[in-house]
Amino acid sequence: MTYLPTAEHDELRAVVRELADERIGPRAAAIDETSEFPHDLRELLARQDLLGTCFGEEHGGTALDTIAQSILVEELARADATTSLIPIVQKLGALPIILAGSDEQKDRYFPRLASGEWLIAFALTEAAAGSDVASNRMRATRDGDEYVLNGSKRFITHGSVADVLTVFALTDPAAGGRKGMSAFIVETDTPGFAAPRVEHKMGIRGSPTAELTFDDVRLPSANVVGAEGEGFKIAMETLDRSRLSIAAQAVGIAQGALDAAVAYAADRQQFGERVVDFQGIQWMLADMASQTEAARQLTYAAAARVDADAPDLPYWTSSAKLVAGDTAMRVTTDAVQILGGYGYITEYPVERMMRDAKITQLYEGTQQIQRLIVARQLLQRAGVARQG
Amino acid sequence: MKIVVCIKQVPATGADKRYTDDLRLDRNGVEAIINPLDEYAIEQALRLLDDGSVESVTYLSMGPEQAAEALRRALAMGGDEAVLVTDSALAGADEWATARVLAAALDKLAPDVALTGMASDDARGSLVPGAVAAMRNVPLLSYGSELKVADGEARVRRLSATGFDWIAAPLPVVASVTDQVGEPRYASLKGIMAAKRKPLETWSLADLGLAGEDLAGGALTHVTDARAQEAKPPTERIENLSAVEAAAKIADWLAARKLI
Numbered sequence: 231m232t233y234l235p236t237a238e239h240d241e242l243r244a245v246v247r248e249l250a251d252e253r254i255g256p257r258a259a260a261i262d263e264t265s266e267f268p269h270d271l272r273e274l275l276a277r278q279d280l281l282g283t284c285f286g287e288e289h290g291g292t293a294l295d296t297i298a299q300s301i302l303v304e305e306l307a308r309a310d311a312t313t314s315l316i317p318i319v320q321k322l323g324a325l326p327i328i329l330a331g332s333d334e335q336k337d338r339y340f341p342r343l344a345s346g347e348w349l350i351a352f353a354l355t356e357a358a359a360g361s362d363v364a365s366n367r368m369r370a371t372r373d374g375d376e377y378v379l380n381g382s383k384r385f386i387t388h389g390s391v392a393d394v395l396t397v398f399a400l401t402d403p404a405a406g407g408r409k410g411m412s413a414f415i416v417e418t419d420t421p422g423f424a425a426p427r428v429e430h431k432m433g434i435r436g437s438p439t440a441e442l443t444f445d446d447v448r449l450p451s452a453n454v455v456g457a458e459g460e461g462f463k464i465a466m467e468t469l470d471r472s473r474l475s476i477a478a479q480a481v482g483i484a485q486g487a488l489d490a491a492v493a494y495a496a497d498r499q500q501f502g503e504r505v506v507d508f509q510g511i512q513w514m515l516a517d518m519a520s521q522t523e524a525a526r527q528l529t530y531a532a533a534a535r536v537d538a539d540a541p542d543l544p545y546w547t548s549s550a551k552l553v554a555g556d557t558a559m560r561v562t563t564d565a566v567q568i569l570g571g572y573g574y575i576t577e578y579p580v581e582r583m584m585r586d587a588k589i590t591q592l593y594e595g596t597q598q599i600q601r602l603i604v605a606r607q608l609l610q611r612a613g614v615a616r617q618g
Numbered sequence: 619m620k621i622v623v624c625i626k627q628v629p630a631t632g633a634d635k636r637y638t639d640d641l642r643l644d645r646n647g648v649e650a651i652i653n654p655l656d657e658y659a660i661e662q663a664l665r666l667l668d669d670g671s672v673e674s675v676t677y678l679s680m681g682p683e684q685a686a687e688a689l690r691r692a693l694a695m696g697g698d699e700a701v702l703v704t705d706s707a708l709a710g711a712d713e714w715a716t717a718r719v720l721a722a723a724l725d726k727l728a729p730d731v732a733l734t735g736m737a738s739d740d741a742r743g744s745l746v747p748g749a750v751a752a753m754r755n756v757p758l759l760s761y762g763s764e765l766k767v768a769d770g771e772a773r774v775r776r777l778s779a780t781g782f783d784w785i786a787a788p789l790p791v792v793a794s795v796t797d798q799v800g801e802p803r804y805a806s807l808k809g810i811m812a813a814k815r816k817p818l819e820t821w822s823l824a825d826l827g828l829a830g831e832d833l834a835g836g837a838l839t840h841v842t843d844a845r846a847q848e849a850k851p852p853t854e855r856i857e858n859l860s861a862v863e864a865a866a867k868i869a870d871w872l873a874a875r876k877l878i
Contacts, residue, residue, distance in 0.1 A: 249804055278804055278806045279806045279808045292807050
């Protein structure tokens with residue numbers, strides 16, 4: 231057992247940080263201000279092979295371990311949370327196929343996803359079904375050798391820019407969401423599909439969060455992921471792993487805010503002294519640094535459990551996302567405090583980071599859902615889980 | 619058609635540079651990078667590889683063992699193989715000794731074009747390309763903003779006071795290029811992974827048929843003094859004023875220095 235990063239991890243961090251500092255960070259304020267998806271940075275990440283890290287080499291990916299994937303997300307998020315979502319969602323959307331897809335589906339989609347030629351998104355949430363996934367209402371009706379999808383999805387990250395989606399719909403409404411939901415692959419040029427609206431958000435403003443509508447969207451049965459009725463299980467197993475990306479994103483946002491706060495406090499003079507030399511500021515910075523480091527190490531520990539396919543991996547990934555999301559919120563809020571009035575204006579990046587941090591407490595399971603998952607695992611371990 | 623790009627590992631730009639007692643640069647604990655001006659030579663060579671003008675790109679460096687890291691970084695950007703010439707007799711080598719070693723290594727590698735950056739970021743001598751060309755008795759095409767290789771000759775586009783010239787010479791040549799070549803590419807993830815499997819040879823002076831005495835102890839020149847750059851005075855800041863007041867302050871500051 232080792233707690234030190236490998237030389238490969240250090241090298242990856244250095245390479246991504248250089249790219250992020252030089253090419254992504256300088257774009258972050260404009261991406262936020264215009265709320266425009268950074269197509270240029272998507273192309274840059276694709277060119278640098280950074281959108282294929284979760285795919286095997288046989289499909290043109292680089293098959294990085296989950297700690298390395300976390301480092302990638304972290305370093306991108308340190309510069310710009312919106313841009314870090316590009317590899318995050320590429321993995322999120324592909325995870326159902328990675329976990330339950332057929333070889334034919336993998337061969338059909340993974341090369342184009344690994345190269346970054348195509349983007350994929352994950353369409354689970356509905357207007358009336360957020361945390362309560364099982365109350366999804368979207369329908370998929372069998373019609374001969376095809377399925378016909380009808381309904382709508384909401385809050386779908388990259389839903390309006392993706393080329394393909396993994397979509398969850400009820401194939402057996404009588405059985406309910408847990409037993410009657412199935413997963414489908416939907417190419418977004420399929421007739422009947424539309425992304426009519428994107429949300430206006432507090433943060434991650436360059437990342438389009440779309441409403442999706444499905445009006446008699448016909449799919450071949452070859453597009454079912456896994457078996458009919460396995461949708462809920464596939465969705466949960468996906469989220470058990472994907473929420474770790476959000477933990478890494480939160481760590482990156484926190485680190486970005488901490489670095490900005492240190493730089494500012496070292497430069498700013500008040501009462502004839504550098505602000506960073508005031509002990510009150512040092513205590514704040516020390517708390518921010520140690521809490522960010524704790525969140526980072528928990529994220530890596532959880533990542534190692536994902537690679538080991540540990541039976542209690544939800545305990546680890548939910549703990550990491552819970553701790554990292556709350557840390558990002560606290561650290562970015564303190565960074566704004568350290569910058570004072572300058573922290574509250576768009577001239578400095580910390581107000582954006584504070585707005586971006588908030589989403590890490592909400593998406594891929596709210597912090598309250600993470601606590602439910604952690605508690606459930608805790609009670610199971612203790613042998614006091616409620617029966618039935 | 620084969621290009622050898624000569625690169626140098628230097629302390630990171632902006633790194634805190636210190637000197638040893640014998641007035642050499644203390645490389646211990648200082649982050650080392652590929653000389654930024656050499657990255658343009660790498661980019662130029664890789665563009666010629668991309669467009670099919672050349673078949674292979676080899677990197678050559680003379681330096682301590684850790685200079686292999688710079689060669690791996692170059693291989694991650696692209697290209698085929700690398701050679702590091704390292705030998706304890708080379709510590710403190712000056713431009714002449716460096717050129718002598720590179721010329722001997724180039725004799726062995728026999729490229730059509732030996733390509734360099736326009737200067738190194740640490741010593742800034744700009745002497746090595748010319749010295750290597752003279753020692754190998756081949757033409758020098760220096761300070762190119764672009765290099766082309768075709769039909770048995772190399773050409774560089776060199777900016778001049780009135781426009782630019784294209785200067786051609788028959789192969790083989792030594793050429794140097796400037797930062798006008800175009801932005802050096804970032805190493806891709808696959809490039810970094812592939813670089814670990816690319817051949818990187820280490821040669822000693824003996825491998826080049828040279829002995830320490832051929833290099834006059836590594837240098838013809840002697841450093842008599844070296845000191846770190848004096849710290850700049852703190853930046854004067856004009857803050858928390860209206861634009862009109864700030865402009866007046868700036869004008870006063872410039873006028874006091876007879877700059878306006």
